[in-house]
Amino acid sequence: MTAKSKKTALQNGTGRILFVSAGLMLVLMGGAVFFSPYLDSQLGNYKEVLFLGLAMVITCGSHWFLLETMQSPQTLSHTERVHATNEKLRYILNNITRQVESTLDNKGTSTGVINIVTDKLAVTLIECAEVLAERTAHLNATLQTGSNETLEMARETLLPLIDETADAITKYLNVGENVDAQLRERISKAQHLLLELRGALAEFAQQKPADSSAELSACIEQTGAMFDVHLKIDDFVNQQLEVVSNDTNESAIALVLHMRNLSDNAENLVRYINAAITKISAMDGGVNESVEFIVRIGHFIQEIPAKISADIHSIQGASGVIDGLSHLVDSIKEISFQTDILAVNASIQAAHAGDAGLGFKIVADEVRKLAVNSNQAAEMIETGLSEARKTIQDGLKFKFLDEVMQQMSEAARVMDVVQELENSHEDARQYYRTLFTVINQNNTKLAADIAEVLGSIQYQDIVRQRIERMQSATQRRNQLLLQFMEELERTNGHLADDFAEQMNIVLNDYIEQESYHGNSLNSDADNNQPPKFELF
C-alpha cells in the first residue's frame, strides 16, 4: 500500500465517520427544536442534560470509530501518522468545545445545573480547547514543512496544553457537582481519550522516522558538514583579516618611521652640504687670490722680453741720433778746416796784394779765427754728445734694472704663493673627497630608506590582493550555499552532490592560494632581511 492510497483510505474512513456524526448531531439538534415544548413539560431542567448526553454519546461514538479507523499506524508514514493524530486530537477538542459551549448557551434556560464555578471552569476548558486546536494546527503546519527540531518543539508545547486541558476537565468534573452523571461520564471519557492521545503523541515522538530518516540524516549530516567547513572558511578569513590588520598597522608604523628617518637624514645632509658650500666659497676665495697673483707675475714675466726689446730699441734710437749729430760735428770740423785753409790762402793772397790787400787780409784773419772757433765749438759739441750718449745709456740701464728688480722681488713671493696654492689644492682635494664620500654614503642610505618606504607602500598592494582572495573565497562559498539551497529545494532533501566536499575544495583552494604568496612583513623582519618585492 502506497502512502497516497493509505492517506486516501484514511481520509475516506474519517470522512464517513464525520459524516455520520454530523448527521446524528443534526438529527439531535432538530429533535431538540421540534420536541422542545413537549420535552420542557416532561423533563424540565433535565432536557439540556439529555441533549448534552446524547451529543456526548454521538461524539464519543464517533471518536471510538475514528480511533478504530486510525489503527495500524505502522503502515502509515511518519508524516501521515502525525497528521492523523492531529486530526483526531482536533476533532475531539472541537467536540468538547462545542459541547461545553452548548451547555453554557443553555444555561440561561436551565437553573442549578451549572453554577458559577463550573461556568468559569467551562470557560477555561473552552480556552484550553481553543489553544489546543490552534497548537495542533501549528503542529500540522510544522509537519508539512518544518524540521524535526521544530516538530519536536511543537509537540513539546502541545503536550503541556493537553495536560492543562485534562486538568481543567478534572476540575470541571470535581467542582461541578450538579453536572449530570451521564455528562460527567462522557466528559471523563473525553478526558481519558485526551490522555490516550497524549500517550499516543509521546509514543509517536519516541518513534524515529522510519522511511525518510536515512535521507534526512544524510541531508542533516551534509548540511552540518557544510556548515563546519563554512565556519572553517570564516575562521581562516578572520585569521587572514587579523594578519592583514596587523600587517597594515605595522606597515603604517614602519612607513612613518622610515619617512621620519628619511626626513632627518635629508635634513642633516642638506645642512652639511650648505656648510660645505660656504666653506668651498671661502676656499675658492683664497685660491683665486693666489691665482690672480700668479697671473699678474706671469704677465710681468711675459712682458719682460718686450720691455727689454723696447728699451734696447729706444737706446739704439738715441745712440743713432747722437751718432747722426757726431757726423754733423765732423762736417763742422771739416768746414772749419776748409775755412781755415781758405783763410790762410786768403792771407797769402792779401800779402801778395800789398796794401791793397790789407783789408782783405784782415777779413781773412777773422775768417780764420772763425774757423778755429768753429772747430773748437765742434770739439766741444762732440765731447758733449759723447757724454750725452753715455748718460742716456747709463740712465736707461738703471731705470730698467730698477724696474726689473722691483718686479723680481715681487716675483720672489711666487714660490710662497705656489706653495699656498698647492696646499689649497691638497685641502680642496681632501675636502671634496670627504664631501663626496659622505654625500655618496648618505645617498646610498637614503636610497635604501626609500626602498624600504616603497616596500612598505607596495605591501599595501599585497594586502589588497589578500583581501581579493578572501572575497573570491567567500563568493565561491556563497555561490555553493545558494546551489545547495536550490538543490535541497529541488530534490526535497535527496541531495546527489557532495556539497561538503565542494565546500572543502573552496577552503583548500583558498589556503593553497595564500600559501603561494608572501607572508606578513614580520617574517622578513624576523630574518633581518630587506622586504621581498613581489611583482604582480
Next chain:
Amino acid sequence: MAKILVIDDEEQLRDLLKQMLSRDGHDVTTAFDGVEGIRVFNEFKPDLVITDIIMPNKDGIEVITELLSKNPKIAIIAISGGRRAITAEFNLESAELLGVKGILSKPFTREQLREAVKHALGL
C-alpha cells in the same frame, strides 16, 4: 675589557692613546695610517676602532666607509684636529654622518676619551 684599534699618523698621540686605554684595561693595538689600519683590523678584529681623519695613504673617512660597509654595527670613534682649511668640525661632522658611534675633537681629555669609549661600546 674591549679590544681597541687606534689609527693615527701622529706617533706621540698614538702612543699616548695606547697608554691611556691600556691603563683602563683595554687590549690596544695601533696603526700609523689607513692602509695599515685596515690590515690590522682584519687580523686583530677589534671591538672598537679609534681613527684619526687626516692621514697619509688612506684617510680616516675612507677607513670609516670601508669598515662600516663590511660591518655596519662596528663601533668607531673618529678623532680630528683639522688641518689648514679643513676644520676638525667638518671632519667630525662628516664622520658622524657616515655613522660613527662617537667623535672627539683634538685635543681631548682622558675623561672625554673614556666617556666616548664607554658610550661607543655600549657600556
